[in-house]
Amino acid sequence: MDEPGLGPASRGCLLVSLLSIRGASLAFGERIIWQNLSFEVEPGEFIAVIGANGSGKSMLLKSILGQQELSAGSITFDGSSSRRGNTKIGYVPQHRAIDAGLPLRVSDAVRFGLDGHRFGIPLPSSTARARVLSALESVDAAHLAEKPVGGLSGGEMQRVRVAQAVISKPKLILADEPLSALDLHHQQEVSQLIHEQSEKNNTAVLFVTHDVNPIIDYVDRVLYLAQGSFAIGTPDEVLRSEVLSELYGTEIDVVRNQGRVVVLGAHDHDHHEDEQWR
């Protein structure tokens, strides 16, 4: 039988996976965030990362970005150990990460995704301008180029963040709750944009979300983090009462209604009160 979490390339042993997480653990002092996390991600795969508040979803993305050291195990991306400033990884940070008061133009913010964290000589400005415009066009936001980021609506800001993440044509997009603080319409729009980028360039996506429903049609696999442990597989394999009950160590009900998935009981085991499942 195949090992759970291993992608087809690894199972065949012929190709190296795009992202390989092996026996990864993260602890702060006595507190284990997750342990023995192992899975592979193949090019073009769309993976939903779900879990309670504090289950370590953001820390996982930061570990892949090389911004958070593991307590044990390894992360290999595109054949090398994870490192900071890798332009082959596009990052859509959590809503709060950009200061809305910044007097920065949208085009400058997007350009930051191109050469903001690159050492050495920046791209000539005509080339960079064309790339910025093309990235903004790809998220239908070219008209926002000259606006200050501080004046954008939540939905506009998320589209700009997606442009910033895709401008370097990354092989992997890490999106940290890109739907938070968006209404349903904009949730669908931003989900679709990230999915389109993934399809167009065969880019793999790790998409952190509290609610799988807006992206359920795009998801190949779900990585569910809870209680320091994890489950990974297709939505039908993981989003089941038996699987989540075992993960949480208590009874959890997964109800499917008109194509929507509702998890009942998980929020009772969160570290915070504000976990929402719709």
Ligand SMILES: Nc1ncnc2c1ncn2[C@@H]1O[C@H](COP(=O)(O)OP(=O)(O)OP(=O)(O)O)[C@@H](O)[C@H]1O
């Ligand atoms: N430097 C640190 N020292 C101690 N604990 C930390 C540190 N950084 C993060 N943590 C803790 O690690 C846990 C996981 O944090 P993380 O931000 O990854 O959670 P999350 O699953 O993304 O949560 P949320 O859904 O609320 O965004 C949290 O409880 C957090 O307080």
